[in-house]
Amino acid sequence: MPTVNSLFLRSPLFFLYLHDRYGNLAGSVNDYTCGGMAWGVLLQVLLQMLFQIPALYNLGLLPRPRIDFKDAGVKRVIGLMLPAMFSVSVTQINLLLDTLIASFLTVGSVSWLYYSDRLVNFHWVF
DSSP states (O other): OHHHHHHHHHHHHHHHHHHHHHOOOSSSOSOHHHHHHHHHHHHHHHHHHHHHHHHHHHHTOOOOOOOOTTSHHHHHHHHHHHHHHHHHHHHHHHHHHHHHHHTTSSTTHHHHHHHHHHHHTGGGGO
16 A cells, blocks of 8 residues: 555656656647646546545545535635635736726836736735
């Protein structure tokens, strides 16, 4: 079992090597290394899922997701998410209108707006 798990954990790196060595297997991705790693991670997740589902089913531990909108916890989460969804949508509309207005100004205005937005949101990296 540990050997099989080790194989699953190393499959993205192996796929990355094949992708980088033999060309673009992922389609029209220009950056071979990034595309190979992305496809490798997807492959790893699918292999782990296919490996674990039968064992979980045999043990009776396979989760069955269900959403009960009448549950108090679900109502609380939805109530807490509504203000956040509203603020994010207002921010996106504001950015759209700012870009629209900036497109009528001098050349480079949209770029300056984009860079200023990146600086404003830079603190989210940390």
